[in-house]
Amino acid sequence: MTTATQTVDQVFETYKHREITLAVLGAGAWGSALAFIATTHNHTVRVWSRSGDLSLAEAVDGAEVILSAISMKGVADVVDQLQELNIPETTILVTATKGLDPKTTLTPSLIFQQAFPHHAVAVLSGPNLSKEIEAGLPAATVIACENEIAAEAVQHVFAGENFRTYSSTDPLGAELGGTLKNVIAIAVGVCEGLKLGSNARSALITRALPEVMRVGTHLGGQPETFLGLSGLGDMLATCTSVLSRNYRVGYGLAEGKSLEQILEELGSTAEGVNTAYVLHDIAQREEISIPISKQVYLLLKGDISAEEAVAALMERKLKAEDYQEILQGE
Structure with a gap:
């Protein structure tokens, strides 16, 4: 029970x-x-959806924690609706959406924070394939918030025997790690669809890590975050499982299917598609090198084939492997 003196x-x-x-x-x-x-x-727990019987106001009324797991395209609209509901500052806002807003290029947590500057806004992100979690298989995730007490509070809400939660004070880094790896998962899906083998897949994931770190640190994330569960951990899970929708997008493109056909077959959102387009805009604006993500972008646009994307990466200028690039995301 909240008192006036707390x-x-x-x-x-x-x-x-x-x-x-x-x-x-x-x-x-x-x-x-x-x-x-x-x-x-x-x-x-109250679950709200646009097609459900419960109104948004009814769902959030009296909630100590509001967790958003809606697709990226719906985030801005829902945030606008929440602003009209006088959400108390003792309510912790959590976003579990992995994406970038096409209009503003902002992450979900930044959209929430701009709308609710006096609230604690946390990010839940990690190597979490929903079907495995629903099956009760062991998993771990990160709860990241600049307010450490808020992060620990959300950590306790979800921590359990088969779901281990870690806290962090780098919400943007945790969020970007989970967002950017979706583009890489499409690239790995292409690699697998073309039957290029384990060597190629391992090389691709390893070279993708500094690319994600380069973008993520440039935008404000901490380097070490990208080596943790919400960075490398999430990348490994998404890039090596057929349960990953983004992986399946890449695999389908390698098989010669159209993007429209693949998305129709999935029947759900593959956030990496939208993220690839927005990431390309950010990289051009900020002059960030994204060789792998750029080929994914061109492939999704239909400008090149899967084989041409792989060839473009293999034909890049020879260079030394820079370990500082991996450690520092430079």
């Missing part, structure tokens, strides 16, 4: 020691998986 941080501290009310925005596979985890921990 500070916001003191209220956050109480969330670690009791059951809370959680509003999950988005009833897709990821939102449903996170709602399931919280429910098994005896928290009160």
Whole structure:
């Protein structure tokens, strides 16, 4: 129970020691998986979707934590609706969406933070394939927030026997790691679809890491974050599993399918497609080198074939392997 004399941080501290009310925005596979985890921990969970019976106001009323797991294209609109609902500052806002806004090129957490400058905004990101989590298989994730107490509070909401949570104070880095790797997963899917072998896949993932770090640190993330669960860990999971929608996009393109056909077959969002387009715009604006992501962008546009994308990467100028590039994202 909140009292007039408690500070916001003191209220956050109480969330670690009791059951809370959680509003999950988005009833897709990821939102449903996170709602399931919280429910098994005896928290009160309300799930909202545009097609559901519960209104957004009803879903978030009295919620101590609001978690957004909606697709990137719906984030800005939902944030606008939430602004009209007078969300108290003792409510922690969490985003589990991995993407970039086409209009502003912002990440979801930055959109939330701009709209709610006095709220704690956290990011939940890690190597988390929703089907495996729903099956009760072991997994780990990162809860990142500049407010450490808020991060720890959300950490306790989702921590369980089969779902280990780690806290971090680098929400932007955690978010960018989970976002940018989706583009790389498309590239790896192409590699697998062309049957190029384990050597090529390993080389691609290894060279992709400094590319992601280069972009992520330029935009404000901390280098070490990209070597953790929300960076390298998420990349490995997404780039090596047929459960990954982005991987399947790349695989389908390598098979000669059109992007439209692949997305129709998936029946769900593959955020890496939109991210590739927005990332290309950011890289041009900020003059960041993204050789792998650029080939994915050209492939998605239909400007080159899968074989031409691979050839372009293999024909790049010879250079020494720079370990500082990997360690520092330069």
